[in-house]
Amino acid sequence: MLKIGLGAPQYGRFANRSALTTCAVAAEDIGYDSLWVGDRVLLPENPRDAYPGGGPVPQAYRRFLDPIATLSALAHATRRVRLGTSTLNAPFYSPVLLARSLAGVDVLSEGRLDVGLGLGWSSDEYQAIGVPWEGRGARLEEMLDVLEKAWADGPLSHEGALWSIGRSFMDAVPVQRPRPPLLLGGFSPATFERIARRADGWVGVGLPVPMLSQVVTMMRQGAESHDRDPRALRIVVRVNPQVTPDAAPEDQVPARGTVEQVAGYLLAAHEAGADEVLVDLQDTARDTTEFLDLAHRFHETLREG
Template sequence: MKFTLGLPVHNVDPVEEWCSAEAITVMARAAEDAGVDAVNVTDHPIPDAKWLSRGGHHTLDPFVALTVAATATTRVRLQTNLVIVAYRNPFLTAKAVATLDTVSGGRVVVGTGAGYLRSEFAALGVDFDERNLLTDEAIDAMKAAWKGEPFDFEGTHFVAENALALPRPVQRPNPPIWIGGNSNLAIRRSVERADGWLPMPSPAGATRLLRTPPLETLDDLRDRIAYLRGHVEKVGRTDPLDIVFMPIGLDGFREELPEAGPLVEQVHAQAELGVTALSITLPSPSRAAWLENVEWFRREVVAHA
């Protein structure tokens, strides 16, 4: 089992405790020393206050934050979790990804999804109802740009004629793309356009807010994986596909660590279902406490995975 660990840069008070270059450097190095395979950050450029008051969170720009993490580390991979490609012209995102992959020596993982926060789409001038179309289109456009050859591409709101984007990413043919979301559409997008599927635990009560089907138990996950494998067979995919889930019940906003034993049991249970990596968020009441929690995770979980 591989692990991708969230850097708690959603904490912005005090900003120097979490969001400075020094803070990101220390945290990224701690994650690498703990033996995790990737660090990740999320993407919310302009959330609304109501969402924030109901449990939402701030973020840094994911590419800036991960660039700092890249300069502080040598091995750990750098994952967006999730960058919403519909928010931006896809060629701007393609350039950011290619730049980060270049300066990091080929360590980027592009976690992306269609997005769900309607007010954020409105603030960015993007039609919420076009989000799935724009997501598929952006993935195709980025792959075209990453080939390092002149290309033409006509999108819904843009046209590229005889365009060329260099340098291309270090990873060939492109950095891995993981698709977030629990829906059949997200699963099909993962199988048809990407390299991994990244669902999330979601209680039935959050379905309306997050606009994704509930996924509350390992039985729910088993059913979703069965649908994924059926679609793999249907389209004749032969390339491997990562499945990246999260431990059910381990919320990064909780104040206490879970018990190690049940967490390790869940790691093994998810591996048996076909999960290849776990996305982990750890409690972060302070940076010092978070660093202690990372060491606990290395000792009590990674060592037994």
Template sequence: MEFGVSTFVTDDGIGPVALGRALEERGFSSLFLAEHTHIPAKRESPWPGGAELPRHYYRTYDPFVALSAAAAVTERLRLGTGIALVVQRDPIILAKEVASLDRVSGGRAVLGVGAGWNREEMRNHGTDPKTRMRLLRERVLAVKELWTKDQAEFHGEFVDFDPVFSYPKPVQEPHPPVMIGGSGPTTFDRVIEFGDGWMPIHGRGTADLAGQITGLRERAGRPVPVTLFAVVPKPEIIAELEAAGVDEVLFNLPTETEADTLRRLDSMAALL
């Protein structure tokens, strides 16, 4: 089992350069960054994590800018989104961003995707919350076409373009892995159809994790990789997740100052 962290990089916490260096120096395998383009002042959608939306949700860096900064000062650290809000992103631009990250990092990009929970936020991007799952599907499929075809085209309900040239292509073959976030009743349908792995949040719909992983792999007919993010760094939890068949654990890293973050990473690294 491999170990990384999932976190929010913001303008008032540790920067991506210092964080990337610190993770690689301590033997972590990956860094996954959350995304919110903005938070609407009028909030109606309930946050799945509780009543009060934490400060770091309001202040996130663009994940691809932050991951590129971390890529420049690391050699082995895999660099992922946890999660990229694909329903708020143009698929042609998204394909280029991830392919560019994959090239500047030497093939270390991972695209974790999801449809999001903040309906006000997605509406500001022109996305209808009622159709966001269908939109997510088409945009991911379109991105894969852009990554893998010399002349890519896509014709769907929401995404429609005639043959185009889109470069650079990713380093990884056939493309960077696409990890599907969530744990709802139709999540496994998406993993099987257009995902390369499953990446749920620990403790949200994962009560029978071992059974879920076994069922997913049996349905898919392949050893679907499973990455669990926002994991509390405790030995007993790690042992439980390993027994359940999890391939990678992402410890939840709070957004703190550089000094506090380094001290916390030292404690987490002792569990690797």
């Protein structure tokens, strides 16, 4: 059965307590299966890197709530929906502190956390944070090692190229054992290989359906080559549409289109292998009322489909 996720209010005009809690509670009542947060640190006035998917970086990103703080608020406001990150830019963080923070969210949500990690796209953010842009893939690889060790039973120790951790204890581990589901984002061959080898799934975006089908097949075949169950890989597809009252040209869907057009794409993505679809309405909705109206319409259309 298709799982349906919603981007949690977190940025732009929705970056406030009232919008977050009102929409989170309503989304759970509507029947959404999950709520997801993103990770943006700052918006450069003159970005050095192109925004993924083309076009300018949304100006709403200038006001962006911290993802861990937002997850903690969601854990308090909801009781049933799963809470995910799509995605945390993993190299921005210390792996030990990230392990502690994410374990805390899993404890506070009573085991509802899905951890989506990526590499980000903005070298400006890396520079501002003080983390090297080069070698970010290897940095993520070692971070995964540390996270798994920190969340395991017993003492933590690690010796790697970037981090050295003497024998220590971190007993505030996640509720979910052996760890929360670990999903990775990205489109490079290295990302797909890493997912096939050691992750629980992929957090992707709205690729053309034939390409999406090829990517899913490639990852599942890769998992099988590593003696893992290919059917266990979880595929989540995210769209950030500009929802329009009138139909958009088909070549603009799902980036732009009516509720029916975007939902039609998401149903096709499900047929192509997506287990869960995620729609972020913050680029379209002008206020909480419109946000929830669109959320109702998307959920109803997807369920009927």
